[in-house]
Structures are given as structure tokens and as C-alpha cells.
Amino acid sequence: MxxxxxxxxxxxxxxxxxxxxxxxxxxxxVMAFITGGAICTIGQLLYNLFETIEPxxxxxxxxxxxxxxxxxxxxxxxxxxxxxxxxxxxxxxxPVTGFxxxxxxxxxxxxxxGYILGMGAKMFVIAGPVLVYGILSGFVVSxxxxxxxGSLF
Amino acid sequence: xxxxRLGLQTVVFRKAPRIVGCSTIAGxxxxxxxxxxxxxxxIDDPLMGQPTPEKAERMLLxxxxxxxxxxxxxxxxxxxxxxxxxLLNQIIxxxxxxxxxxxxxxGIYGACSSIVEGLGLGALIVDGEYAxxxxxxxxxxxxxxxxxxxxxxxxxxxxxxxxxxxxxxAGAAVLSTTGTGPKITMATFGRVLDYGIKSPNDxxxxxxxxxxxxxxxxxxxxxxxxxxxxxxxxxxxxxxxQKLFVQLVKEAGYTLxxxxxxxGAVIYKPEQRSGAGGSGCACPALGIxxxxxxxxxxxxxxxxLATATxxxxxxxxxxxxxxxAGIAHALVIEV
Numbered sequence: 088m089x090x091x092x093x094x095x096x097x098x099x100x101x102x103x104x105x106x107x108x109x110x111x112x113x114x115x116x117v118m119a120f121i122t123g124g125a126i127c128t129i130g131q132l133l134y135n136l137f138e139t140i141e142p143x144x145x146x147x148x149x150x151x152x153x154x155x156x157x158x159x160x161x162x163x164x165x166x167x168x169x170x171x172x173x174x175x176x177x178x179x180x181x182p183v184t185g186f187x188x189x190x191x192x193x194x195x196x197x198x199x200x201g202y203i204l205g206m207g208a209k210m211f212v213i214a215g216p217v218l219v220y221g222i223l224s225g226f227v228v229s230x231x232x233x234x235x236x237g238s239l240f
Numbered sequence: 241x242x243x244x245r246l247g248l249q250t251v252v253f254r255k256a257p258r259i260v261g262c263s264t265i266a267g268x269x270x271x272x273x274x275x276x277x278x279x280x281x282x283i284d285d286p287l288m289g290q291p292t293p294e295k296a297e298r299m300l301l302x303x304x305x306x307x308x309x310x311x312x313x314x315x316x317x318x319x320x321x322x323x324x325x326x327l328l329n330q331i332i333x334x335x336x337x338x339x340x341x342x343x344x345x346x347g348i349y350g351a352c353s354s355i356v357e358g359l360g361l362g363a364l365i366v367d368g369e370y371a372x373x374x375x376x377x378x379x380x381x382x383x384x385x386x387x388x389x390x391x392x393x394x395x396x397x398x399x400x401x402x403x404x405x406x407x408x409x410a411g412a413a414v415l416s417t418t419g420t421g422p423k424i425t426m427a428t429f430g431r432v433l434d435y436g437i438k439s440p441n442d443x444x445x446x447x448x449x450x451x452x453x454x455x456x457x458x459x460x461x462x463x464x465x466x467x468x469x470x471x472x473x474x475x476x477x478x479x480x481x482q483k484l485f486v487q488l489v490k491e492a493g494y495t496l497x498x499x500x501x502x503x504g505a506v507i508y509k510p511e512q513r514s515g516a517g518g519s520g521c522a523c524p525a526l527g528i529x530x531x532x533x534x535x536x537x538x539x540x541x542x543x544x545l546a547t548a549t550x551x552x553x554x555x556x557x558x559x560x561x562x563x564x565a566g567i568a569h570a571l572v573i574e575v
Binding site: 095096099100102103106107108109110115163164166168169171172173174175176177179180185188189191192193195196197199213 | 291292387391392393394395396397398399400401402435436437442445449479480483484487513
């Protein structure tokens, strides 16, 4: 690419930047806070409920996680979660319900190509990188911790 | 120089093929939009009772073709070519539609510029006396495009304001030298231009330079100016792209003013939450075969410069860091 072309591209990028409307960051932040907060409140209420049945903290946490994942999947299947995310942004994407949504949405989409090569193969097409790098970073952090503290636990 | 050429990129159709019958079909969201009253058939269910949106899209296309033939008072057997294009990989909507129509098929890919590319090629064939009648059609579907170019439908995505919404619909036209209807008198086929835009969220911006280039070339080739047309239509630049397009055309020395209308920017109402506006092959098709042709038949428009733009990229090229190239073709349609 010669210099004239580079300059043209740079000038055009500037024009595009000026023509593109900016997102309403304040509104988006408030909406994300409300949405994420509401999802977490539902999680806390479920936790409190499960605690009365199963007092062990680890068990209650696991059951609450499973319930939230199920809720996220159901909301996706009913076509509600993408509506919520359009308004709540990261408030809907970050909680575990959002993770559940990425798997369920992909599963619904690719079911049409069959259960093996469609749904089975492509279910984690969005969630896959989160799993790979989540596990990798978990491993690296645990390794660092083990080396620094001299203990595995 | 070849006798039917004008300037660098424009061709003139001496026989002026006519759009003797045309039809448009679209989904409920398009029906509720600003162009709803110009669309011939509105469907309630975007899936049309089909198990997949891909099957629904080819059904839309086939339906538009049948309706266009009926309006022209002709059948498949009277058509010597079927020119079709769509957005799906290997243009499956058009190929399967061609299978069902049984007309000799020329498949094209010009992304969203397909309808103008198709009408231009169809006019060349008819004007060149290689056919009496040619069927041209194109389609797009929100759900099929989302999955191919972006994400699963139900995924938690907050769309950007520059995002465009793929129009669910199809348009078909029968071109012939015998019969009545608006004439196609000239076509300017465009170059592929790449100004280095990489984000598929900015498709309007990627296509605006090509649209401005083709338009300027057309004015230079033909010695016309915006004042010579009742309407200068662009396909699916949408809000962001159209702003850039008007700016670039102005830099080239032409002021469009109120003569310009972008189908993508007007097809949806602001409350329909569609980002910058519409896109997809059906967007310019609804604009040209719906709005323009109907306004011409009612005598409200006499001479229109209709352009359609396409963003040339694939999810693979995009992930590998290639920029998005744009193309634009233009037609002069007159009554």
C-alpha cells in the first residue's frame, strides 16, 4: 500500500468516526447495573432458599449455580434473553445466566444441522473460548499461587 | 469504442428493456416499516411454516418470481434466462429457486448490490437480443444472514448504533422489450473499492466510497447531474453510510440535497430498534421494485437513478484481518 492510499484510508477512518453515533454510555451503564443486579438478586434469593434445605455452603453454591444456568437456558428458549441483553448489555452477559445463554442459543441455532454435526459440534462455538481461556488462566493463577506460597491448597 | 458504451463505465440500452412485471414480498417487520404500503405481499411468519429459515428464504424468492411472472402475464416457459443472487454461501436460495423454476440460470453474487447487477445484466441480454424475456430476482432473510455473518439469533448481544438489520424479503422482475412498464435506459457498473474498513458493524461505511465512485462516474460518463433525476436512490447504506456517501459525493463536486433517498435508512421506523437501518439484497429490491416502480406507474417519478451497494467479504476473510471491500452499480430507470 503506498502512502497516498494510506493517507486516504486514515482520512476516511476519521470521517467514519465522526459519522458514527456514539453509544449512550451513562444509560448503558445504569441499565447494565440494574440488569446484572436483578439477576444477582434472583441468585441470592435462590441461595437463601436452598440454604434452608441444604446448609453446606459448597453444596448450596453448586445448586444455586445449576438453578441459574437452568433459568438462563429457559429464558433463552422463550426468546426473552436476547431481548434482555439488548437493553441490559454486559449486565446480562457476565452472570452465569449469560454463559448459559451462549450455549443454549448456539444449540438452538445449529440443531437444524442435526444432533451430532450440528448441535453437538457447534454448541460451544461461542462459549468455547471462555472455557478454554477460563481454564487456562485458572491453571496459571493456581500455579503462580503454588509457587509463591509453596502450598497447593 | 463499442457503439453502446458511454464514457468509462456506462452502457446505453438502445432498445430500452422494460420492467413488464415485478413483485415484492417481505416479512412483518418490513410491513410495519415506512415502505410497508409499497410491498405487494406481506407474510406474517418469517419462517413461512418451514423448519429452517434457509428454506423459508428460497420460498420467498420463488413466490416473488411466480408473482412477477403472473403480473407480466407470462410463464416460466417464456423466460430465456433467470438471473438470481442472494447472500447465502454458494447462493443456495437462488440455485434452489432456479431448480424449481426450470429456467436457464445465471447465478450472481454482488452481495446487496445483486438486484441492480441482475437488472443490469438482464438488460444487457435483452438489449443484445440474446433473449426476449429475462427473469431477475434476489432475496435476503434476517435469520439466515445473522447466523452466517454474525451470531446465533438468541445470543445476548447489544447491537451497536451502526449495526444494520437484514431485511427479510424478496423482489423479482421480468425484463422484456415487448409490453408496458418502466424502461431501463442505462447502467453504470461499478469498481470494487476498499477504504480499509474492517468492522462488519460498519457496513454502510465500507460501501459508501463505492457508491460515491459509481455515482460520480455515472455523472461524468453521461454528462448528467443530480438535477436531471427525480430521485437518486441508494440501496442499503443506512444512516451512517448515507451520511458518508453524501459527504464523498459532495467532495466529488455534486450536491444531492433532497433528491437522494437511501432505502436502508428509511425502510424501518426509528421505534423498530434496527440500528442504522436495513440491509440485505431484499432492501434495495424492495426500494426499486416496490417504491420506485409503483411511484413511476402512478406518475409521481419519471426518471430515477437507482443504485445498490454490496459489502464484499466473508466471515473468514474478516476473521483473517482483511478489510471489507464495497461495490455499487447504478441503473437509469425511466417511464
